[in-house]
Amino acid sequence: xxxxxxxxxxxxxxxxxxxxxxxxxxxxxxxxxxxxxxxxxxxxxxxxxxxxxxxxxxxxxxxxxxxxxxxxxxxxxxxxxxxxxxxxxxxxxxxxxxxxxxxxxxxxxxxxxxxxxxxxxxxxxxxxxxxxxxxxxxxxxxxxxxxxxxxxxxxxxxxxxxxxxxxxxxxxxxxxxxxxxxxxxxxxxxxxxxxxxxxxxxxxxxxxxxxxxxxxxxxxxxxxxxxxxxxxxxxxxxxxxxxxxxxxxxxxxxxxxxxxxxxxxxxxxxxxxxxxxxxxxxxxxxxxxxx
Numbered sequence: 001x002x003x004x005x006x007x008x009x010x011x012x013x014x015x016x017x018x019x020x021x022x023x024x025x026x027x028x029x030x031x032x033x034x035x036x037x038x039x040x041x042x043x044x045x046x047x048x049x050x051x052x053x054x055x056x057x058x059x060x061x062x063x064x065x066x067x068x069x070x071x072x073x074x075x076x077x078x079x080x081x082x083x084x085x086x087x088x089x090x091x092x093x094x095x096x097x098x099x100x101x102x103x104x105x106x107x108x109x110x111x112x113x114x115x116x117x118x119x120x121x122x123x124x125x126x127x128x129x130x131x132x133x134x135x136x137x138x139x140x141x142x143x144x145x146x147x148x149x150x151x152x153x154x155x156x157x158x159x160x161x162x163x164x165x166x167x168x169x170x171x172x173x174x175x176x177x178x179x180x181x182x183x184x185x186x187x188x189x190x191x192x193x194x195x196x197x198x199x200x201x202x203x204x205x206x207x208x209x210x211x212x213x214x215x216x217x218x219x220x221x222x223x224x225x226x227x228x229x230x231x232x233x234x235x236x237x238x239x240x241x242x243x244x245x246x247x248x249x250x251x252x253x254x255x256x257x258x259x260x261x262x263x264x265x266x267x268x269x270x271x272x273x274x275x276x277x278x279x280x281x282x283x284x285x286x287x288x289x290x291x
Contacts (some may be wrong), residue, residue: 009119009176010034013086014093015106017041017048017079019242019280020123021095023151026052029073030059030152031180036086037079045079052077055152087113091176093145095123098248103127104135111136119169121145125245126192126200126252129162139164143173146193147182149241157182158193191256192249199237200249204265206234210285211267217285235285239278247272 010033014025017039025035029052039045056073059065065073078085083106086092092114094106103122110120120142122132133142144160157177161170170186177184187193192200206220215223221233238246247269253262271277271284278284 009090009172011036011089012091012093013038013089014095015039015083015086015110016095016097016123017044018095019149020147020151022048022051023055023149024093024095024123024147025077026055027147027151027180027182029076030056030065034076035078036089037077038081038083038086039079040081042081045081049077049079083109084113086110088115089118090115091119091121091172093121093123095147098125098127098245098252100127100131103132107132107136107142111138117141119143119172121173123147126196126249126256128191128256129160129189130164133162133164140166141169143169144187144189144193145173145177146195148195155181155183156195157184158195159184159186160189160193161186162189191253196249197253200246200253201262203234203238203246204250204262204268207238207265207268210235211265239284239286239288241278242280243268243277243284244272 012028012033013036014021015038017037025037028035037045037048039048053074056065056070060067060070087110092110094103096102096106103124107120120136120138122129122144123146124144125146129144133139136142139162142162143165144158146158146160148154148156159170159173159177174184191197209215209220210217217235221236224230224233232240247264250262250264254264275281276283279288282289
């Protein structure tokens with residue numbers, strides 16, 4: 001349990017059961033929180049719950065968790081296709097698609113039904129926290145809480161205050177992150193924050209290099225892994241993240257800074273239009289159908 005001066009966080013609502021949402025829920029459950037997981041899709045909820053169970057089972061196999069604690073963690077999980085299911089939580093984390101209008105609609109609905117003292121946090125990787133907070137009547141209790149994929153493994157959490165975020169809200173969020181065995185790093189509210197402002201232009205430039213015939217994807221990734229000591233090449237990483245997500249973030253950077261250096265590569269746009277999104281569709285810069 002994590003304490004702030006006026007708020008005890010024991011129950012957390014997570015909106016979105018996809019790659020990020022189910023990972024966030026798993027980590028919360030693993031560290032003693034009760035979690036209400038909501039998603040508009042029954043399919044996503046079922047897959048998310050299955051992946052949480054598999055993740056906790058791996059923790060047991062690797063002796064990071066005992067079977068009893070795994071069972072108790074799963075018992076603290078509830079799922080629903082209604083946002084009302086998360087309205088009673090102390091802390092609500094939104095982890096849906098990287099689109100302002102979609103996120104804003106979720107926050108408007110939750111603002112009308114959630115407890116007045118509840119803290120709102122968006123897992124957005126690039127969208128303005130100030131802008132999202134402004135669609136609610138509680139901008140002081142709104143911030144960015146950007147986890148990294150895969151959430152159970154990655155230690156970093158970017159903590160992003162909006163213009164009106166209170167010191168108490170920041171303190172509560174940082175304490176929650178620490179209680180989850182994460183390392184919070186405070187970042188100011190600019191498009192892409194730190195991580196994606198640096199990472200996505202690198203990925204975008206790698207796509208340009210492929211489009212212009214500088215190198216094949218495997219050669220480009222080999223140079224970055226062997227020459228720069230990156231664990232994954234930029235194109236392999238783009239496939240892992242999702243090319244649609246990469247494109248969405250590049251659009252946010254381009255629109256936010258009004259600078260042509262952030263213009264999404266036409267090949268990236270073409271691949272997304274063709275449905276070649278990376279690992280999740282079986283094909284991106286690499287073919288995963290046979291793996």
